[in-house]
Amino acid sequence: MVSDHDEMSDSDSARVTIKDVARAAGVSIATASKALNDRGRMMVETRQRIRDVAASLGFMPNAMARALVSQRSFTIGLLTNDTYGRFTLPVAAGLSEALIDRGVSVFLCAFEDDAERAAINLRSMQEKRVDGLVIAGKRIDRGLPIDLPRLPMPVVRVYSLCRDDEIGFVPDDLEGARSAVNHLIACGRRRIAHITGPTSFHAVRLRAEGWTEAVEAAGLPLLAGPQFGDWSEAFGYASGERLLTLPASERPDGVFCGNDQIARGLIDALTLGGVRVPDDVSVVGFDNWEVFAKATRPPLTTVDMGLNELGRQAGLTLLDLVAGKPVVPGVRRLACRLVVRSSCGTRPL
């Protein structure tokens, strides 16, 4: 019936302040502060003594008192509508890891597409005086269901719609798609199809464009053009079944899928239909969602969007902004990385 954080546990547990340190070290508060922060001038042994005393007392500076005077809270907010976390979690991890080393902590504000909750979270972040905001979404052509009035703090966006005068980070879908297709070509494939999500997604259009460019650049046929559907495994499966109905001569020998789920469904259908992957058909996915990519038979070669890195860079850029450094506005497209597993067969050299 008790809590385990007794106030009076040991001499050191009751919040020790810099005043306690100063008194114990026989110096003034100002000197103690300067000693601990490597500021001002004083004898080196004085500085060390104060530090030793602070350590032995278990002193931890109160970040809020510090924030109050320095006008920097060393916190930032991560606002996202991706509660499921497919995209946001890697971003958050990258962000958090990059910032913790600089003493900055991250408030997680996840909300469904519920404008009211979003507003509450936003207000909360303002009251908590975060130094900046990272806005993360789940598609690059949508903003959050909340309009940001002119905020008193810098903002960067990740995997979200971004105006020209804002600063955003997205994966380079176009180049990622190209590299996927080029990998198929390097594996000796000549008839390369593209099966992907709904055209309403900008990412879909970009990836389709990348496919088109790479295929045309190699002087290969565009077959029937991109096959648009939804993001599901079921669509991939259905597409696979459709492919099976084609005469072998018209069948593609390589497929670039818009995401890993589609690829998964496609491979399942092909395998069930007696078409071997990668012997008969090579498949490349998109997302590198490992739980899928590693579980397909064979494991899936796919494009990793580098979400972790996206988060990291967003964090560092936000810190620059906070520090008042000039940052060119606009959206940065970070390189994707092809993760080669075994769904494409012969490795190119």
Added chain:
Amino acid sequence: MVSDHDEMSDSDSARVTIKDVARAAGVSIATASKALNDRGRMMVETRQRIRDVAASLGFMPNAMARALVSQRSFTIGLLTNDTYGRFTLPVAAGLSEALIDRGVSVFLCAFEDDAERAAINLRSMQEKRVDGLVIAGKRIDRGLPIDLPRLPMPVVRVYSLCRDDEIGFVPDDLEGARSAVNHLIACGRRRIAHITGPTSFHAVRLRAEGWTEAVEAAGLPLLAGPQFGDWSEAFGYASGERLLTLPASERPDGVFCGNDQIARGLIDALTLGGVRVPDDVSVVGFDNWEVFAKATRPPLTTVDMGLNELGRQAGLTLLDLVAGKPVVPGVRRLACRLVVRSSCGTRPL
């Protein structure tokens, strides 16, 4: 080359303090504070006037100044080693949603099993003076790679090992397993197998126990006992292939799987081998990881651990602790919920 949060944007954007409000309303700071916080006595129109002024100025109280004096930061920390987020993300969402309404924000501290980073995060949380800590893990029989010295703040645990004198929240694996098996029985199944993860997981042992109890309670055979393996789809697939080698009379007609991935692999193997699910064999999973459960053919009936609710309750309990309310220590096992889809066939009444 500029940041979009110009300091001097409009009259209201340069941080407005309570002093500004007081001056604009022609009262003292003390009066302004009382008006805004519904404290003290004053003419009702004075109160309203102050509030109107505050609103028109866009006043937002500085949470850190407030925290400094009230000794409550209205923040808590979520420490987790589950950077992948399979378990933590739903917990975080539930936690965050429950707390935001009470004005409490959540710091996300995710680290790999890297003790040093964990320590940095922990120290950061202490300096930020969080009111409490939620420790979330990815298995119920492991703590975090960090020993918590007697912390000056209350702690609750979620999906993590928990000493008797601590407060923890975990799903009721035993009962969840029982309900899964009972569902199979209600669907008319008599030979119910259990295919699950490694015995080193406590969750595995609990689920196996639930399976055993429910099967025995119904007077049914335990067959060959639980089949332990790993959590992968590949293991489920291999198990399915093994089942196919059995003579039909010895084959189970219902399988309770330790997680959804195993179930997925199992169903794939059975389907490929010509055994129909659910007509010939019913399958129940565990986790309700929707991206799997909904993608299996047929969609998977599975046990939902209620991670969201776990997070919610943990948050509310932590708040009680912070408020000094007495809370009985120990671990709470929250009910799981069977999500019925179509992998078991005939719905029980």
Added chain:
DNA sequence: CATCGAAGAAAAAACGTTTTCCCAATCCGA
């Protein structure tokens, strides 16, 4: 008429830091 009470509002202390002065001592060269 003097006093009392209460209502309304202000003054000031406190929270725990950082930082800007400022002061006293020591040192150096002349």
Added chain:
DNA sequence: TCGGATTGGGAAAACGTTTTTTCTTCGATG
């Protein structure tokens, strides 16, 4: 020995709140 620089350290203001205490009024009571 004197004047100025340098060195080591302290006093106090500031950050933006809440809260306790004190101070006016003003009307009512004895």
